[in-house]
Amino acid sequence: MTQVAVKLKAPDERVAKRNPFQKLLARPEVGALVGAIVLFVFFASVSQTFIQPASLATILYGSSTIGIMAVGVSLLMIGGEFDLSTGVAVISSALTASMFSWYFSTNVWVGVLLALAVSLTIGFINGWILMKTKLPSFIVTLATFLMLTGLNLGLTRMIGGGVSSPSISTMDGYQAARAIFASSVNIAGVGVNNTVFIWIALVAVASWVLLRTKVGNWIFAVGGDANAARAVGVPVKATKIGLFMAVGFCGWILGMHNLFAFDAVQSGEGVGNEFLYIIAAVIGGCLLTGGYGSAVGGAIGAFIFGMANKGIVYAQWNPDWFKFFLGLMLLLATIVNLIVKRRADSSK
Amino acid sequence: MNAKQIDQQQLLKDEKDPLTHTPVHLLSLANVGKHYGNIVALTDVTLAVDNGRVTCVLGDNGAGKSTLIKIIAGLHQHDEGVLHVMGEERKFGSPRDALDVGIATVYQDLAVVPLMPIWRNFFLGSELTSGFGPFKSMDVQKMKDITKKELADMGIDLRDVEQPIGQLSGGERQCVAIARAVYFGAKVLILDEPTAALGVKQSGVVLRYILQARDRGLGVIFITHNPHHAFPVGDRFLLLKRGKSIGYYDKKDITLDELTAQMAGGAELAELAHELEQLGGHGDIVKEVQAEVAETASAGAPTQLRS
Amino acid sequence: MTKFSWRKTALVAAVVPMLALSACSSTGGRPADAGNAAGGGQVVSTPRMKVALITHAAPGDTFWDIVRKGAEEAAAKDNVELLYTSDPEGGRQAQLIQQAIDQKVDGIAVTLAKPDALKDVLKKATDAGIPVVSLNAGESVSAQLGAFTHFGSNEKLAGAAVGSKLSELGLKHPICVIQEQGHVGLEARCAGVKEKVAGTEILYVPGTDMAQVSSTVTAKLQATADADAIIGLGAPYTLTILKAVTGAGSKAKVASFDMNPELAQKIADGEVVFTVDQQPWLQGYGSIDSLWQTKRGGFKVGGGQPVLTGPSIVDKSAAPDVLKFAKEGVR
Numbered sequence: 001m002t003q004v005a006v007k008l009k010a011p012d013e014r015v016a017k018r019n020p021f022q023k024l025l026a027r028p029e030v031g032a033l034v035g036a037i038v039l040f041v042f043f044a045s046v047s048q049t050f051i052q053p054a055s056l057a058t059i060l061y062g063s064s065t066i067g068i069m070a071v072g073v074s075l076l077m078i079g080g081e082f083d084l085s086t087g088v089a090v091i092s093s094a095l096t097a098s099m100f101s102w103y104f105s106t107n108v109w110v111g112v113l114l115a116l117a118v119s120l121t122i123g124f125i126n127g128w129i130l131m132k133t134k135l136p137s138f139i140v141t142l143a144t145f146l147m148l149t150g151l152n153l154g155l156t157r158m159i160g161g162g163v164s165s166p167s168i169s170t171m172d173g174y175q176a177a178r179a180i181f182a183s184s185v186n187i188a189g190v191g192v193n194n195t196v197f198i199w200i201a202l203v204a205v206a207s208w209v210l211l212r213t214k215v216g217n218w219i220f221a222v223g224g225d226a227n228a229a230r231a232v233g234v235p236v237k238a239t240k241i242g243l244f245m246a247v248g249f250c251g252w253i254l255g256m257h258n259l260f261a262f263d264a265v266q267s268g269e270g271v272g273n274e275f276l277y278i279i280a281a282v283i284g285g286c287l288l289t290g291g292y293g294s295a296v297g298g299a300i301g302a303f304i305f306g307m308a309n310k311g312i313v314y315a316q317w318n319p320d321w322f323k324f325f326l327g328l329m330l331l332l333a334t335i336v337n338l339i340v341k342r343r344a345d346s347s348k
Numbered sequence: 349m350n351a352k353q354i355d356q357q358q359l360l361k362d363e364k365d366p367l368t369h370t371p372v373h374l375l376s377l378a379n380v381g382k383h384y385g386n387i388v389a390l391t392d393v394t395l396a397v398d399n400g401r402v403t404c405v406l407g408d409n410g411a412g413k414s415t416l417i418k419i420i421a422g423l424h425q426h427d428e429g430v431l432h433v434m435g436e437e438r439k440f441g442s443p444r445d446a447l448d449v450g451i452a453t454v455y456q457d458l459a460v461v462p463l464m465p466i467w468r469n470f471f472l473g474s475e476l477t478s479g480f481g482p483f484k485s486m487d488v489q490k491m492k493d494i495t496k497k498e499l500a501d502m503g504i505d506l507r508d509v510e511q512p513i514g515q516l517s518g519g520e521r522q523c524v525a526i527a528r529a530v531y532f533g534a535k536v537l538i539l540d541e542p543t544a545a546l547g548v549k550q551s552g553v554v555l556r557y558i559l560q561a562r563d564r565g566l567g568v569i570f571i572t573h574n575p576h577h578a579f580p581v582g583d584r585f586l587l588l589k590r591g592k593s594i595g596y597y598d599k600k601d602i603t604l605d606e607l608t609a610q611m612a613g614g615a616e617l618a619e620l621a622h623e624l625e626q627l628g629g630h631g632d633i634v635k636e637v638q639a640e641v642a643e644t645a646s647a648g649a650p651t652q653l654r655s
Numbered sequence: 656m657t658k659f660s661w662r663k664t665a666l667v668a669a670v671v672p673m674l675a676l677s678a679c680s681s682t683g684g685r686p687a688d689a690g691n692a693a694g695g696g697q698v699v700s701t702p703r704m705k706v707a708l709i710t711h712a713a714p715g716d717t718f719w720d721i722v723r724k725g726a727e728e729a730a731a732k733d734n735v736e737l738l739y740t741s742d743p744e745g746g747r748q749a750q751l752i753q754q755a756i757d758q759k760v761d762g763i764a765v766t767l768a769k770p771d772a773l774k775d776v777l778k779k780a781t782d783a784g785i786p787v788v789s790l791n792a793g794e795s796v797s798a799q800l801g802a803f804t805h806f807g808s809n810e811k812l813a814g815a816a817v818g819s820k821l822s823e824l825g826l827k828h829p830i831c832v833i834q835e836q837g838h839v840g841l842e843a844r845c846a847g848v849k850e851k852v853a854g855t856e857i858l859y860v861p862g863t864d865m866a867q868v869s870s871t872v873t874a875k876l877q878a879t880a881d882a883d884a885i886i887g888l889g890a891p892y893t894l895t896i897l898k899a900v901t902g903a904g905s906k907a908k909v910a911s912f913d914m915n916p917e918l919a920q921k922i923a924d925g926e927v928v929f930t931v932d933q934q935p936w937l938q939g940y941g942s943i944d945s946l947w948q949t950k951r952g953g954f955k956v957g958g959g960q961p962v963l964t965g966p967s968i969v970d971k972s973a974a975p976d977v978l979k980f981a982k983e984g985v986r
Contacts (some may be wrong), residue, residue: 052877058873061870065864161984172680174683212486220468228460231423231453232447233447262898264917265865266865267714291463291464306870309871
């Protein structure tokens with residue numbers, strides 16, 4: 001950091017040098033990063049299995065199934081909204097693809113594309129209602145959450161005659177779709193699930209959008225102060241609706257993974273997962289009130305969740321305490337974030 | 349009342365270096381009004397803005413100042429009268445429309461997103477991009493450089509354009525917003541109470557930027573309730589009260605005292621003095637108010653342009 | 656961003672009908688209608704009666720589909736109007752029972768997963784002279800709460816049956832996968848297994864998320880290399896576990912509780928060694944039929960003892976027969 005003398009006025013005594021370390025501390029995901037490192041070292045020291053390559057691949061896979069959604073949810077949270085319908089929307093997408101192609105005996109790709117359309121539409125409707133009514137996103141998405149839960153159950157029974165979608169594993173196009181959404185790639189003898197790569201790619205794209213495009217600038221702006229953003233000409237409504245659709249897109253990817261990894265989908269699944277995505281985003285340093293956060297942070301949050309969840313299994317512990325530790329971690333992560341942010345802000 | 353209408357010919361007559369050659373105003377409002385349901389917020393307001401001129405809009409709280417700027421900035425639409433930009437009648441559907449014709453607004457609180465870095469705020473809504481189609485990315489280094497340079501040109505030198513704008517002082521934030529409007533080629537700059545929340549020194553700094561913007565050839569609309577801030581920089585003064593125009597003056601036709609008196613409203617001031625006396629108010633204050641009443645009376649009614 | 660997505664949406668809207676016309680799947684999919692065989696039987700001549708079946712089923716659980724199917728078949732045959740409701744939460748299940756009493760039903764069949772929440776309202780039912788029968792869960796408290804009998808499988812007994820079968824196969828270190836932490840019935844199943852095979856380990860997985868089930872099972876298999884068997888406590892979970900086992904390259908044998916067509920197929924194919932079926936169809940059928948019997952001649956089946964509907968072990972030899980019925984949705 002170079003200190004530039006203030007020409008107009010006398011040099012400001014508040015101006016102090018910021019070293020690169022302090023600059024790093026100002027990043028939103030730093031608290032989560034520290035937490036992730038501590039957790040990794042901790043589990044690595046208590047369990048030999050934890051650091052085996054195959055175990056790491058499993059942890060990454062577990063993290064990716066949370067992380068893929070956390071990408072969209074983080075962006076949405078930076079944009080100042082959140083979505084409670086994400087958990088069941090994933091299942092809605094999977095059910096759409098499987099029920100449609102099963103009922104009409106089409107190539108499964110038809111169902112897959114229809115599911116994409118449905119997922120984007122769900123996102124669009126969420127965003128559009130929000131913008132039209134100006135209700136809090138909590139209420140609007142809670143309503144969609146309930147409606148989707150009901151639709152999942154009701155339509156599945158109506159069309160398939162049961163509460164679980166019929167298996168589509170013998171249908172045309174299944175193998176190709178499975179190869180994309182649910183197969184694994186062999187890296188040095190360890191099978192790494194495709195979702196891990198999809199996850200990393202999504203995080204990279206989201207980070208690029210957020211930091212290097214004008215849409216990213218708008219996302220920060222609509223979350224930080226929607227009125228100010230509108231006043232300088234940012235299309236607030238389009239940005240927010242777009243964010244909800246991005247969440248829908250992530251839900252589609254995860255839904256397709258669930259469908260092609262397990263052939264059949266139970267219509268009651270997904271309830272409660274929306275909180276995991278939000279937890280990942282918050283642990284990753286996204287501010288619940290919007291305007292601050294990063295896509296990488298959400299990814300680290302998902303990784304922390306994956307490590308804790310799988311680490312307990314590797315360490316052979318009683319899992320009764322898992323939820324308690326998850327809550328504690330959420331609390332600690334947010335407090336660390338808060339302290340770090342305050343310190344970074346005060347050391348200007 | 350011997351009202352004198354401002355017109356373009358007359359304005360340009362004494363001008364040694366006219367900034368405009370067209371016989372039309374940069375922006376003009378004629379008999380503009382606005383109501384929200386059955387509440388009348390603004391009626392019959394007429395004003396004009398020209399290049400290199402500062403038009404001050406004065407009025408107390410609730411006088412209709414913010415309604416007026418919201419109409420010009422495109423946040424609301426007027427129900428009565430006409431709004432001309434460069435002689436062409438317009439009605440703005442959104443702030444974007446207003447921005448597109450060169451009307452930039454610097455709001456008192458809404459100017460910036462506090463959590464975002466200065467350079468992101470500077471270019472918010474008008475980001476510089478390079479690349480094709482969906483791969484368009486922002487030219488971050490260029491944007492940072494421009495931000496730094498533009499702010500330096502306005503006389504603000506910042507250590508770090510990466511810091512959140514929320515960390516700047518109120519005056520600095522106003523200046524960033526003004527510099528932004530100037531850089532993006534605003535023809536008309538609306539400043540909403542830029543000095544209201546500032547100390548004496550900071551206000552002085554902001555007033556200097558107003559003059560700098562004027563000297564760059566912008567038409568400035570300066571909204572304030574402080575005649576002491578308005579008079580030194582203003583060329584024309586529109587006084588609002590309860591949604592109505594109570595006076596529209598050229599600088600040569602009015603003094604600071606007259607402006608102050610008009611703002612306060614002579615009759616009301618006398619009433620206030622009377623009231624204070626009855627309440628057994630402090631002698632000094634009562635005397636002070638009475639003195640001001642006398643002053644107002646002696647100043648008399650100034651030449652009014654149009655009311 | 657919106658614009659971009661819109662374009663995508665439009666593309667999809669244009670592509671879907673085109674594909675739909677050209678891309679029909681040659682295999683799989685919905686079977687052509689073969690006509691529904693159910694409901695064609697004789698109906699008894701007793702006057703129409705109203706029976707409520709109130710379960711603690713969470714929405715979207717395949718198991719309860721089969722229970723309901725059994726109940727519906729008994730109702731059709733016995734000239735019974737069946738009112739099916741369910742709520743996993745004890746307090747709300749009690750309210751459903753109260754509503755059934757208000758509707759003046761002729762009999763109540765109820766699952767007793769949360770007996771404490773239901774005891775007061777069930778007393779009201781018996782006081783009002785409504786015969787009550789319990790099914791599925793709550794064998795031990797059934798009589799105490801006023802039910803004249805219970806249709807179900809003893810969970811611990813079923814677990815022990817699995818345990819015995821595992822020891823028969825020479826397996827010493829099974830993992831018992833519980834998909835809902837704190838669920839009494841599921842814990843009892845694993846306890847039953849452990850009773851017979853001391854080396855049993857319990858693994859908890861989040862049942863609402865199959866991807867997490869899969870990755871947690873993989874993690875467990877990596878952590879315990881000497882595990883030689885893994886047991887799913889529900890057919891869909893077993894199918895996911897099977898995939899995880901294959902994916903992890905583990906040699907562990909897969910066993911299961913409960914049944915569905917896909918699982919029956921896997922058993923027939925030899926990929927899953929066996930499953931213990933508690934025959935839920937019988938629970939639904941038996942409970943409704945016993946209420947009709949009470950109406951018909953004041954009969955009380957079971958002699959004050961529970962009527963066991965299981966455990967019934969289905970292995971490779973029995974699977975082909977079961978598969979046929981599973982596809983009809985009765986197994």
